[in-house]
Amino acid sequence: MLPRAFPRRRIAIPAAVLLLLVPLVAALWVRADPLTPPSQPLDDAWLRLMDGPHEGLPWAVAEVFNHGADGRFAGVALLLFAGVLTALRRWRSALFALTVFTATYAVTGVLKTIGERARPEDILVSVSSNAFPSGHSSRMACVVVIIAVTAIPAAARFWWWAVGALLVLGMMWSRTWQHAHWLTDTVGGVATGLGVVMLCWWAFDPMLRRERLRRSAADGDGLARTGDARSAADGLALAGPPPARPEGDRCRPIPNPDPSRSSLRSRRPRTNIRRRTATRTRCPPRGPPTAWRSPRWSSASSGPATRSASSA
Numbered sequence: 001m002l003p004r005a006f007p008r009r010r011i012a013i014p015a016a017v018l019l020l021l022v023p024l025v026a027a028l029w030v031r032a033d034p035l036t037p038p039s040q041p042l043d044d045a046w047l048r049l050m051d052g053p054h055e056g057l058p059w060a061v062a063e064v065f066n067h068g069a070d071g072r073f074a075g076v077a078l079l080l081f082a083g084v085l086t087a088l089r090r091w092r093s094a095l096f097a098l099t100v101f102t103a104t105y106a107v108t109g110v111l112k113t114i115g116e117r118a119r120p121e122d123i124l125v126s127v128s129s130n131a132f133p134s135g136h137s138s139r140m141a142c143v144v145v146i147i148a149v150t151a152i153p154a155a156a157r158f159w160w161w162a163v164g165a166l167l168v169l170g171m172m173w174s175r176t177w178q179h180a181h182w183l184t185d186t187v188g189g190v191a192t193g194l195g196v197v198m199l200c201w202w203a204f205d206p207m208l209r210r211e212r213l214r215r216s217a218a219d220g221d222g223l224a225r226t227g228d229a230r231s232a233a234d235g236l237a238l239a240g241p242p243p244a245r246p247e248g249d250r251c252r253p254i255p256n257p258d259p260s261r262s263s264l265r266s267r268r269p270r271t272n273i274r275r276r277t278a279t280r281t282r283c284p285p286r287g288p289p290t291a292w293r294s295p296r297w298s299s300a301s302s303g304p305a306t307r308s309a310s311s312a
Helices: 013-031 039-051 054-067 072-089 091-115 135-150 154-175 183-219 232-240 260-267 301-311
Strands: 253-254 279-282
Touching: 013 183, 039 183, 054 135, 054 154, 072 091, 072 135, 072 260, 091 135, 091 183, 091 301, 135 154, 135 183, 154 183
Parallel strands: none
Antiparallel strands: 253 279
């Protein structure tokens, strides 16, 4: 498995910056009016939908999400993941994973400090920080992209994105179902995680490219698996020399009637000038090579006969 290349679309970097600006603006807006932010009616309506008996299988699933994306448990799991990558001589991918997770944790904490939004009143789990944005949601989105970049082959990327979307949506549901966050808290957390991981992916792309090149050269695999396009020169080198033409299809040299013009032309500037050499070549048509004669460069003695034969 090789690390994925950063998408080469022009919208990738602006989208990552926008994903970080939206939670920042929302946090500043919430800080200006923490009791009644603009999204409070939507949050209240969603929280009413999350009421009901909190037990059975839904509660067990929500607890898995709650403890699985907890900061300490997720940090230990990511350290083990980075250790496996390092054992496979992929220390660049391990450094990328650790940097992304740490940056996501730090940016989420800064936004929580800026927003200072209170959580819902009837919380069913233990919490220790402000509401906006959701740290569990940001870490889940971050981990999904980390695994997609470092551990998922290109052939299975569609299925992993589908599974990752279900994991992120499940985390958003569990945090609101346990009344630990408002709905907009989870949306802001997902945007924060995606924005941080996209910017870190762009910053680490040269380092990950070197890892792809070295591992592909060591394994003997082509670069087509990594998503990088080959250059035209590489493609020609791999394709080998062109096939030889048959003996009867070779071009025959024809003398130039005025060789002196080539020397005159060579003295002029070479920009947009077609150079002529002492001999010119013309490929014969399909058929016996002896039955063809150039109507233009034929000798003066055999010119009329050749033209009459060709016209006949």
